[in-house]
Amino acid sequence: MVVAILVGVGLALAVLVFFASRWLRQARASAIAVGTKVIEDREVLVEDRAANCFGLESSGAGQIRGNGYLAVTAAEVVFVMWVPRRVVHIRRPLLIEADTTRSHLGKTASRDLLRLRWINDDGDEETTAFAVRNLSGWLDELR
Numbered sequence: 349m350v351v352a353i354l355v356g357v358g359l360a361l362a363v364l365v366f367f368a369s370r371w372l373r374q375a376r377a378s379a380i381a382v383g384t385k386v387i388e389d390r391e392v393l394v395e396d397r398a399a400n401c402f403g404l405e406s407s408g409a410g411q412i413r414g415n416g417y418l419a420v421t422a423a424e425v426v427f428v429m430w431v432p433r434r435v436v437h438i439r440r441p442l443l444i445e446a447d448t449t450r451s452h453l454g455k456t457a458s459r460d461l462l463r464l465r466w467i468n469d470d471g472d473e474e475t476t477a478f479a480v481r482n483l484s485g486w487l488d489e490l491r
Contacts, residue, residue, distance in 0.1 A: 378433075387419060391421060393489050394420045395417070396480045396482075396486075398481075399479065400414070400478060401418075402457075402478065403452065404475075405452075412432065416430050420490065423440055424437055424439050427476075438464060443490065444466055447463050447465075448462065448487070449477055452477035457479055459483075460483055461480075462477065462480050462486050463475065464476055464490070
């Protein structure tokens with residue numbers, strides 16, 4: 349009896365993991381498609397298809413952080429979060445600073461994060477941070 353219950357629970361977990369991973373792959377592919385559509389035909393100078401956003405300062409510490417598609421063109425920085433779907437546009441002329449940090453909004457990381465500071469569409473200063481691959485390449489492109 350116990351063995352049957354354990355087998356049933358194991359199968360249920362396997363099915364759950366299968367569908368959750370499939371759903372996340374679809375969310376990732378969709379975010380990349382949205383990001384490339386937003387960028388249109390502009391040349392992508394640097395991108396990370398699984399950047400981890402630590403949130404927007406204006407939204408406060410309680411927001412969900414998440415992975416998404418992050419790309420830079422000559423005109424803008426675009427981030428499209430996988431789930432929930434959020435799109436952040438940073439126009440390059442309004443980018444004040446690109447540097448590094450180990451924490452953002454009370455969330456800490458074991459490695460340096462890419463921190464961006466810019467003027468948003470409302471004229472206010474905004475800040476976010478991302479865990480990205482090839483941090484030095486991002487800094488070189490954005491500075």
